[in-house]
Amino acid sequence: MTADRRISDQFTGRKRLVVAIAILAIAAGTLLGLTADKAIWEGWVTDRIFQLRAHLSKSDTPPPSPVAVVGLDQVSLDSKRLTTVPRVFMTPVFAEAGQAILDAGAVGVGYDFVFAFSADSFADPNSGEARLRGFDRPFLGFLYRNRGKVFVSRTSTGVPHRSVSAAAGASGVRYAEVTPDNDGVVRRHTPQPPLDESPLLIDALLASVRSSASDSYVAVPENRLATSLPYLSLLDVLAMAETETGREKLRDFATGRVVLFGSTMPNEDEHLYSDRFLPWLPDTLAETGESGRPYVRHATAGVYVLADLIGAALSGRTALDPPPGTLSIIAVLFAIFGACAGLLLPLSVLPIVAAIGMSAGLSLSFVGLDFGYLLAPGVAPVAAISGMVVAAIGKVGVLQRRQRSLVRLFGHYLSPDVIQQMAQSEELPELGGETRYVVVAFIDIVGFTKMSERLPDHEVVRVVNTSFDAIGQVITKHGGYIDKYIGDAIMAVWNAPNTVEYPEQAAVDASREIVELLDGIRSQTGQTALDLRIALNSGPVLVGDIGGQHRRSFTVMGTTVNTASRIESVAKDKKVRLAVNDTVASKLPEDYPVKKIWSGQLRGLSHDTHVFTLDVPAMYMEPDKETGDQKDRRQPPKLVKFPR
Structure with missing residues (x-):
């Protein structure tokens, strides 16, 4: 069975569950509403309706009475x-x-x-x-x-x-x-x-x-x-x-x-x-x-x-008394109203909806007096509130629990935002997508090939999983989305599918924190030679579902993604742990020590690209050849100023 079919079955089952809960809520609301007819408290409500009617229709000249005492x-x-x-x-x-x-x-x-x-x-x-x-x-x-x-x-x-x-x-x-x-x-x-x-x-x-x-x-x-x-x-x-x-x-x-x-x-x-x-x-x-x-x-x-x-x-x-069947119709209609409210509306607004349902039911009884009928005032409010409560309990106790489980389960594979949207719409997204401005990151484990040659397979997996888990937590913390794992590398995106207000700064801040984790990752994995390399590029990409009806993937694609992978090669050549394009560098706050490390045409591109890094010691994989093992702190770094 394909993944598409399994997810489709999940959504079909959920639709059936929604229908079942709705039917149960309507039935419960109807029955409980009808039991309110001639309830011991209903007479008090009836007398209060008489009171309201008397005040609203008060006349200075009451009609003559046909009876005297x-x-x-x-x-x-x-x-x-x-x-x-x-x-x-x-x-x-x-x-x-x-x-x-x-x-x-x-x-x-x-x-x-x-x-x-x-x-x-x-x-x-x-x-x-x-x-x-x-x-x-x-x-x-x-x-x-x-x-x-x-x-x-x-x-x-x-x-x-x-x-x-x-x-x-x-x-x-x-x-x-x-x-x-x-x-x-x-x-x-x-x-x-x-x-x-x-x-x-x-x-x-x-x-x-x-x-x-x-x-x-x-x-x-x-x-x-x-x-x-x-x-x-x-x-x-x-x-x-x-x-x-x-x-x-x-x-x-x-x-x-x-x-x-x-x-x-x-x-x-x-x-x-x-x-x-x-x-x-x-x-x-x-x-x-x-x-x-x-x-x-x-x-x-x-x-x-x-x-x-x-x-x-x-x-x-x-x-x-109203004609036979009238109260049943009223109870069903108000139970449907309550069930729909309980299933479709947030819990926070349900008290307001309950008040509206109660007012509507009492108003119906009030208006019924003008037509010469006493519509039991408790039927409609009880039907509406009961239907709403049963539906809300079903939504919270069953539907939302299943939805949360679905998000939690598939959130390991897809973005929680994507899963949440799918769970709410109860259908798979359309193939294709939209164009969005994003920051794409390639985060590569340096030295993976040599490490995999000398370590058993299960140890290689442990090292990779430990590294990816630590890196992934930082990416998520800063609003990023892990698009995919490519062997020993992670492709991450900022500003898709979720919206990030300042994606360039978020991506750079995440990169700096990931680099700071390097010593901890080495200690946990026991691989002292392990290192990291991060390339960031910003620009428009196609965001959405790519694939076919039997297999699809939520991803980003376009020239911006390809350029990010090319920038990683610059980072490798320049021995830096972080390399970013000029657009990312220009959007950073002024106190970020941006330094240009390369200019030229990347493979497959027809225009010049300017690559930058942060001029801090942690971003250099080897000592600067011009100044020796220790960077010359007496001379200020040559920083690039971008128009803000």
């Missing part, structure tokens, strides 16, 4: 008229107030009370005489006369007295209980059509105004119910019914409305409702009697909850 409150119980009346003996009062409300034009009346006792059945404990017989007759007559308009409550644990049930009729007694969500907050009502036959008090009152509600809905309140629902104290109703002016006001309050009677006393029949975060309606805009209304508490009176569930259906303030 008459409350048995502390003001009524403390009044002169009712302070001496036990609550179990208030049926005549409720009959009087209920009839006044019906006469004022109410279309339906509901009592959120379970009239479990009858005063008629009370007997004197001493004589056994039923002294209160007939006490409930006004209330029972009121119920009988208004069958179909007046409804009393029952619960799963409490039922009205048999006389009350008989007077109201089988259809006049309905369940007044509400069902909270799994977080204990009431938000939803599920009608049981046909409404006039439903066992629920809410449905009976909806039927009294000929509502056609049939689907389960969530009420969308706009203000705290205790501040916004039209409200009269029971005492106010009794007082208004006694005067013509009061009856006129009562008609304004009750005409065309469903009216609910119930307790608004603290800690009596209270529920957590989705209005608990909503703004209060100013007193100047609320319909309230002279006695005012009870203080707002954290929990909401049950009669308010019943009133709002009815009023929401009658005024269109409802949100239905």
Whole structure:
């Protein structure tokens, strides 16, 4: 199998792995997103969306409510008229107030009370005489006369007295209980059509105004119910019914409305409702009697909850469940978004992407209310974040680990920059390349031939590997790239494939450090005669992949490379360890002691080339013949000045 085929298989396998991780992330995001539907924390988010909606759509003139409340409150119980009346003996009062409300034009009346006792059945404990017989007759007559308009409550644990049930009729007694969500907050009502036959008090009152509600809905309140629902104290109703002016006001309050009677006393029949975060309606805009209304508490009176569930259906303030499959589509789309972000984007930006996904999901739920649907607000954010997390874990734990392994493995043979580019693009580079300005170096081990003649093969390999390892570390340290090993020589390049800001200085600095390693290399290898020779040349080269479909090599080629090899022959003739062309020498800082050592035409070239070295002792392989074994330090070297 060819190297090309093996690398191709690596990339094909990685693509399959990417697809597998993407599928896993999308599936996980979708499933986790759907499990967020009706999660215990999702209700809190829903109520906050209601809060935001209420603030954004706040109106100075709220629309009229189709439902009103008459409350048995502390003001009524403390009044002169009712302070001496036990609550179990208030049926005549409720009959009087209920009839006044019906006469004022109410279309339906509901009592959120379970009239479990009858005063008629009370007997004197001493004589056994039923002294209160007939006490409930006004209330029972009121119920009988208004069958179909007046409804009393029952619960799963409490039922009205048999006389009350008989007077109201089988259809006049309905369940007044509400069902909270799994977080204990009431938000939803599920009608049981046909409404006039439903066992629920809410449905009976909806039927009294000929509502056609049939689907389960969530009420969308706009203000705290205790501040916004039209409200009269029971005492106010009794007082208004006694005067013509009061009856006129009562008609304004009750005409065309469903009216609910119930307790608004603290800690009596209270529920957590989705209005608990909503703004209060100013007193100047609320319909309230002279006695005012009870203080707002954290929990909401049950009669308010019943009133709002009815009023929401009658005024269109409802949100239905989305059509089947909608949440699944949303979960898949957001999971795809999250998976793509986790796979394609850096880890550092993923928190920002998560915030964007969460905001988009919540915004979708917010906008859905305008179309009458409550899109579970947790589905989209959880799907997006879950898909992103799973994809990011897969990328970091699997893909990037494989990528790092690939770079580490092939980095011994190719430039890490080249491998990194191949790993990211997942394809082999195109044959050919680009023209770049580089510095090419040939670093030759001097005396290799003689050494190989007298040493065993394995010892020769050890010496070469030791030398190349030390030299290679210096080249890499200074930003160079080892293009290839040519027998006992190294060909290195600066400014390809990576970019080096000052390639000439980097190459020369690396050469000086390599020469300084010479004593250490000799000591490690035990070859005291070993020496080094370095030739540098700069100019344009072709950088890229050279070869064919079955075998290729990343390299540099061109006249600049050939000239560098020719300069090495000048270094050999002049007995210097470093020889550079004039372009390299001219780009060095002024404090580098550049000295010309040769001028002329190199073999194969038609123009003169000027070769330089650094005039420092370490760069000379033999003592200067003109000055003897020790260079004459009394005379300054003849340095060449280049225009900067």
